[in-house]
Amino acid sequence: MKKADVLVVDDEHKIREVVRMYLEKEGFSVGExxxxxxxLNKISAGKWDLVVLDLMMPGVDGWAVCREIRKTASLPIIMLTARDAEVDRIVGLELGADDYVVKPFSPRELVARVKAVLRRTRDGQKDPGEADQASLSYPGLSINPDSRLVLVDGKSVYLTPKEYELLYQLAKSPNRTFTREELLSTVWGYDYFGDARTVDTHINRLRDKLVKISGRTSFIATVWGVGYKFEVKNELSQ
Structure with a gap:
């Protein structure tokens, strides 16, 4: 298998050096x-499999870089930051980051997270056999697995990879309640290092996008104390 190409973005040379050393030791090809x-220049000029991205940088910070990446690509992103504030983690996840590591961190743990994210991207981001899955269609909503195109009232809606996967997972089993732990395991993978609040953050973001286009109540219902479900109401089928 081709070596994965990882771009390490950080304004601290020592951090880039240490991360590069540990990643190269595990067989990764590393850029800085x-x-x-x-x-952004290196991302546009080359093909990368994953970006390790520091948030707090002078000039163009990590949030801006993440926004630019997500405008055109689903390139996996692991964010690094010296700040452990919950709002930073939430903003990073809402922008489409795949994982979040707080400084100071163990280089071995970071390598483990890189491997986990790449494994999900290559082997688990799509459900097994997803290419053979049927399109889903409900009144006001359609999902095409081949193109990952989501239409709400005939209008396309941009979703991050995780938002799409959450929607598809829920929509393919309408009215079934999924616990947060089930969604973490299915969408992020059993070895994800985050917590159940990650699901809440993505669900809220997904709902906002669906409601903004449809102008009506979201298709996703909260089952208090349990999790979420894709709700097919009678009025949706009329």
């Missing part, structure tokens, strides 16, 4: 960028 602008 010292700031957000250099990162």
């Amino acid at each position: 960028a010292a700031d957000g602008r250099e990162a």
Whole structure:
């Protein structure tokens, strides 16, 4: 299998050096960028399998880089930050980051997370046999697994990879309640390092996008104390 190409973006040379050493030891091909602008230039110029992205950088920060990446690509992103505030983690996840690591961190743990994210991307981001899955269609909503195109009232809606996977997982089993733990396991993978609040953050973001286009109540219902379900009401089928 081809070596995975990982771009490490951090304004601290020592951190880039340590991360590079540990990743190369595990067989990864590693590139470096010292700031957000250099990162965007290298991302546009080459093909990368994953980006390790520091949030707090002068000039173009990690949030801006993440936004630019997500405008055109589903490139996996692991964010690094020295701040452990919950709002930072939530903003990062809402922007489409796949994982979040707080400094100071163990290089071995970071390598484990890189492997886990790449494994999900290559082997588990799509459900086994997803290419053979049927399109889903409900009044006001359709999902095409081949193109990952989601239409709400005939209008396309941009979803991050995880938002799409959550929607598809829920919609393919209408009215079935999924616990947060089930969704974490299915969408993020059993070895995800995060917690159940990750699901809540993505569900809220997904709901906002669906409601913004449809102008009506979201298709996703909260089952208090349990989790979420894709709700097919009588009025949706009329």
